[in-house]
Amino acid sequence: MDEARVAMDxxxxxxHVKRAQEAIAGDKKEVPPFWINKYKKEAAKNWDIFYKRNTTKFFKDRHWTDREFEELACKGDQQVRCLEVGCGVGNFVFPALADNPSLFIYACDFSKRAVEMVKNNDKYDEERCQAFVCDLTVDPLTDNVPADSLDLVSALFVFSAIPGEKMADAIRNIYRVLKPGGYILFRDYGLYDEAQVKFSKASDKKLDQNLYVRQDGTLSYFFSEEDLASRFEAEGFKTVVNGYIYRETTNRRLELNVDRIFVQAKFQKPL
Known part of the structure; x- marks a missing residue:
């Protein structure tokens, strides 16, 4: 195995946090408004190009989700209906379906190319999965998913790709398709993650507070616990779990240690 993760000392x-705070505070570079608007406007296009270049080889399958989110485990023959937002090429979808026989997953992404790759996967079965193209900030999920019908929504490293001013639209969109009592299972990049430190040391990467652009034009936002909770609670959700996960990652091939910070949460639509 090329990469190992252990809890951070x-x-x-x-x-690490002190070093990150210094790097972020020292980042005074400004990206011209024209480029900020361009990056935000072309988010879907840039992710489509990303999947054209990397196909299904970039992200690893997410076999850790059952361990982190017990709600995915189906009990008996009772079907659990889940929506994976920002499904990419199916790195969550296919392991989750294999591990949970009674799980049905809707899967959406705003990259047409990524959705095509999900549908072309040999494991894609329309009896258990329905994939479709959707920009969460614009397109109503109810065009493909019945209102108030879902037990779960998984949002894994997807909200970080959405500009802050559009997140409320995405959250309201999800709210409409969840059942009362249903959960959002959330994991994404946390404030002071090593990736944010690297962005702060580079030139012309910061578009807004905690929002950066990668070399390929895709966006990356870093959440604090407070920021994350306030966004979902403002749209009617109840915070059930919300906290940081700290990992010291070792890339054995490159002999490189990286300090990762993620934020993990569960939000519930009130009964």
């Missing part, structure tokens, strides 16, 4: 974490 508290002293190492303290040192």
């Amino acid at each position: 508290p002293k190492r974490l303290e040192h």
Whole structure:
């Protein structure tokens, strides 16, 4: 295995956060408004180009989701209906379907190319999965998913690709298709993650507070616990779980240690 992750030592974490704060505070570079608007406007196009270049080879399958989110485990023959937003090429969808026989998954992404790859996968079965193209911030999910019908929505590293001013639209969109009592299972990049430190040290990467652009034009936002909770609670959700996950990642091939910070949460639509 090329990569190993262990819990971060508290002293190492303290040192990392201090270093991250200094790097972010020292990032005074400004991206011209024209380019900020261009990157935000062309988000779907840039992700489509990303999948054209990387096909299904970039992201690893997410076999850890059952361990982190027990709600995915189907009990008996009772069907659980889930929507995966920002499904990419199916790195969550296909492992989840294999591990949970009574799970049905709707899967959407705003990259047409990614959705095509999901549908062309040998494991794609319309009896258990329905994939469709959708921009969460614009297109009503109810065009493909019945209102108030879902037990779960998985949002794994997808909201970080959405500009802050559009996140409320995406959250309201999800709210309409969840059942009362249904959950959003959330994981994404946390404030002071090593990737944010690298962005802060580079030139012309910061578009807004905690929002950066990668070399390929795709966006990356970094959440604090407070920021994340306030966004979902403002749209009517109840915060059930919300916290940081700290990992010291070792890339054995490159002999490189990287400090990762993720934020993980569960939000519930009130009964």
